[in-house]
Amino acid sequence: MKKNDLNKLIALFLVLGLFASCTAKKEALDISTKEKEVFNSNAEEQVEIKNEETEYEITIIEPGFYTWLQSIARPEGYYSQSFLENRNRLMVINWNQRVLQPQRFNPNLYELQINYDPNIDYGYEVNYKLYNYFIYFQRKYNQRLGPFIPRI
Template sequence: MKKQIYLYSLLLATTLFLNSCVSSKEVVTISDAEKEIFTEKEGEPVVIADEESEYEITIIDPGFSAWLVSYARPEQFYSQNYLETRNRVYVTEWNARATQPFRYDPNLYEMQINYNSNTDYGYEVNYKLYNYFIYFQRKYNQRLGYFVPRI
């Protein structure tokens, strides 16, 4: 009887230990209204530019403009340093995927993004680029970094 109890407790302890070592995958919930924006076929392109610099990015994804107004955190919610740090991670992964068209969908990652972490692009460029990455990950169920793309 003692052996059975000991064996059972050892088995239970091992199971609990193994379950605590496994990382849980966080599920991103997307509302029906947000899904509706993702399916939009028409919309204005979003031009990401900073008045003080010559840098510009144009996003042609039809739903992004509506999503940015409806779901993104307001400007100044994040610090510029936070946005730059996240953008570095996202751009690095994006560019890695853009160079591997047989592994990742070439329709999603059509071209590389020329983002230099030593350049100050300004707040607006970093804000809109960051939010595009969040939008993109939520719309296409992708994960470009080790953090969950939530709003």
């Protein structure tokens, strides 16, 4: 096979690959009726995420999140702390990038940066609640903060 023919073949595969990736179906989220009701709820109950030892604290005042956390999210202990830390690290990076681009991402959704230092052990509870907030947020507002589909 000539070099020119090989280059044409490679270009053809690249075009076909690009076409296939552009036409691939996005996987739809499977959101139950109960979860939709929670998303549409106006009940506000704040959720505090804090660790006294590290003096780390986030207060989430998002209608429905407390109810979602109590009734729909996986229970504490379901995920390992290392799993939660790895996912949180990735989602915080994406979150903070969106905060810095208000012309591209809705500034009403991405208001404040999150100061999450991967070298600090925030403990299980902080990582659990932060992770679940990210899942809740992505599912409710149809957002993606990483390459993973936000599943429960």
